Amino acid sequence: MSKVVDHLKGVFSGDAQADRVVPPSGFTARLTSFAAATMAFLTVFALALSMASGRLAMKWGDELTHSSTLRISAPAGQMADQTAAALRLLETTPGVATARALTSDEQRALLEPWFGPDLPIDALPVPQLIEIQETDEGYDAAGLRLRLQAEVPGAVLDDHTRWRKPLQQAAGRLRMLGWVSILLIGATTATMITLAANAALAANAQVISVLRLVGARDDYIAQAFVRRFTLRALAGAAIGTAAGLIAVMILPAAQEKGGFLTGLGFQGMGWFWPLLIPPLAAIVAFFATRAAARRALSELT
């Protein structure tokens, strides 16, 4: 392990002399940078996708999990009593953040699509609705129902489970999709960089054998290549990441209107994750080139 650290130090300190022994460019070299760049670009997109779907899942979850409705149907005379009882009961229920009886106006607004604005709500046996905001932990719906049955016989609890399930599933699927893409693209990036490093080293077989002939140590040779390719992958991935971020930013952005999908993009701490891509690419390149160089060297005496 300490050898790896030494190596890593070498990569960044650098030895101008050792550096020159590696041919400056060529197709295989360009391939390394390009593979790193495009794969970084795709990774940024996959990250953006999985973050957006993560946010989406959270939003769907939030909107529906944390509120439920209590409906009280009772003869006009008992309505106020039962409502008060229900409110009292809810206040003492663990997991209920707030409970609030809707006003007549609010109820009318809810019913308007059905009956039009002129509904004489007070004259009707319209049930009283109570809006419940849950805490993060949520409450025990079954227990609450039991207590309500005992104390407020006219109350019906609607905890939105019916609506919540499919939305949560959908959001979960989206999030999984994001992670699957990120895993796939990450794995592809690593393999691509590995293969490119191998190809580049194969193309440089003559350089390696000449160096070995004139008495260079394995470490010297490996480090010259490792340094070059690690930096190349780092630069390529940095460019790709930057391009990806820019592309994500300029994607048609009318985000807020979307309602169901928050915009594709990064928010807050989310900006931090794509910045990990270039160092990760560099680390992959480091180990891939190191292994490839050692393999190439082991074929020579």
Add this chain to the structure above:
Amino acid sequence: MSKVVDHLKGVFSGDAQADRVVPPSGFTARLTSFAAATMAFLTVFALALSMASGRLAMKWGDELTHSSTLRISAPAGQMADQTAAALRLLETTPGVATARALTSDEQRALLEPWFGPDLPIDALPVPQLIEIQETDEGYDAAGLRLRLQAEVPGAVLDDHTRWRKPLQQAAGRLRMLGWVSILLIGATTATMITLAANAALAANAQVISVLRLVGARDDYIAQAFVRRFTLRALAGAAIGTAAGLIAVMILPAAQEKGGFLTGLGFQGMGWFWPLLIPPLAAIVAFFATRAAARRALSELT
């Protein structure tokens, strides 16, 4: 163009003799196959994503676009007349497929979440609802509203625009996301294969110069390489596509419950599109290798 066709024929007919002059394998060769394979794999995923989102968008569109509701609020005496008038009017409106007044039971069912099952619906000034199924073309909502105003003053048309908009936007965004991924991954595939072909040809510079020295024609040399790399890309992409299809199929599939997201996967004609990937990869490889071979040859006399 006819030269290209000749070439393409050559690729598949093959000349065992010419074939042998290209070294059988090596890292750069493996790179070509691998690049084709992984990129095909990713393309299958992007395709699956964009098709799933396409279906999703269609579903959302379908569910909401093709039905709307007419609400008739009228004094109890005129209700039947106005309903009949509205139905008559709707029947003559182009774009309306069916129009049907809901029965009392249906209306009660709709209102049940609000008022409980014991609503005395006949005693209430509940409006009459008419469910309209549109044809695919849809009707002219503004024109219909005008006519209704004249003939059925108590009617209010709710064409669900309010709900439709954000869902359609969200679905559109998903679909766009799918297409963007597919474009990106497609472009990356092409570039990757091109670079790999170039790297492989650069690694084979000696082969090319020896062949040229002993009097081989450009066409002979180019075709040997083009054939090899086209087949390699084809095989790689075929493997990658197959792996991608298998992966998409075994992805946790509880599809139908998802509700908002149809499952990630291919349906019906959708299975046809991924089959295009290997030939497309082969075509890219064909042109990339051809161009690379010609470039390499042009540096020799």
Add this chain to the structure above:
Amino acid sequence: MAYGYGGAELLSDISLKLSPGSFHFLTGPSGSGKTTFLKLCYGALTATSGEVRLFGQDVRTMNRDDHALTRRRIGVVHQDCQFLDHLPIADNIMLPLNVSGRDDLEDVANLKELMGWVGLGKRGDAYPPTLSGGERQRAALARAVIMSPDVVLADEPTGNVDWEMSQRLLQLLIELNRMGKTIMIATHDMNLIRAAKNNVQARVLRIANRKLQLAGADL
């Protein structure tokens, strides 16, 4: 005709006609331009001034396929012989036949005889990277003559082989010359030239001071 890499002129004012059936040696100090001259002769380089005609055709007017066809009539032994490293040496020697679409039975018999002659009879299945320096040169010579080309240009074909073998190779070239082929050999080996002069009417060309001169009987 003149030629120069980049700025400086390397060969200047050269005028020469290789008549069919002639036998030439090309000498000159190392770095004087022998290889360059041979490359001009088979059209790998184009003269910077003046005109080079191959089989009567001006090099400047030849397209790439013309070049390929010309090379089938000119066998070249390079100073650093390159092969297809993934094919056995016998296949490498047959390569000129394969790329020109000719490989009938007669040629296969030919191959055997030829490989025996250059002392590679038993090594036909070896791969080029496992050959010794001299074996590579002999294989390159065999590859150059297998098509029985009209002209054979050999750059230092005996640099890495022993005296006996170089006599054998020379004999092969002399035979070819008797069959009417034009031969041009670049070499430093004066003994080889002397040995050849006993057997064949050879002319010795010498590159010195950027000029091509006919060396006298001063050997």
Add this chain to the structure above:
Amino acid sequence: MAYGYGGAELLSDISLKLSPGSFHFLTGPSGSGKTTFLKLCYGALTATSGEVRLFGQDVRTMNRDDHALTRRRIGVVHQDCQFLDHLPIADNIMLPLNVSGRDDLEDVANLKELMGWVGLGKRGDAYPPTLSGGERQRAALARAVIMSPDVVLADEPTGNVDWEMSQRLLQLLIELNRMGKTIMIATHDMNLIRAAKNNVQARVLRIANRKLQLAGADL
């Protein structure tokens, strides 16, 4: 000590000690195993049977870094000289110094003199692919001796250079030998051996029939 590629034995029952300061020629027909023998001498190949000691250390017990260090004490001129094609020839000749972390001013002066001696004084900025065959060989020799190694192994170092230049190169090796270096030259050129014998006490080894023999004064 014996060695064989794959199945067949190529060299067998060889026993030799190169004493410091000695001067050896190695001859033998093409393909007899001269290059193979030299590779055994600098540890690129390991004997299939028997023992090879380099500077007193058994090759089998040496690890990869030991090999690298040994090569700094042995200058090798390969038959097919390879360079780093992307560096000018002067840098290529300096390469052994660079990879061993030595490149002081004295060495730079050394380089100039050495390049002048092998006739490459003016071509230091040229890249290896643009060199002529002889120039490559001379560059390889210069690279082999720049570290002033204890042993110089040269495989056919004069195969592509003219007689005068080969005399100069021989002179260089003889000078080095006088400074106490051990020299071993594989060559086909009997004239070169004869010329050397006038100047230095050289022993001629001959590989024939898979054996290494000391050739008598039969030249």
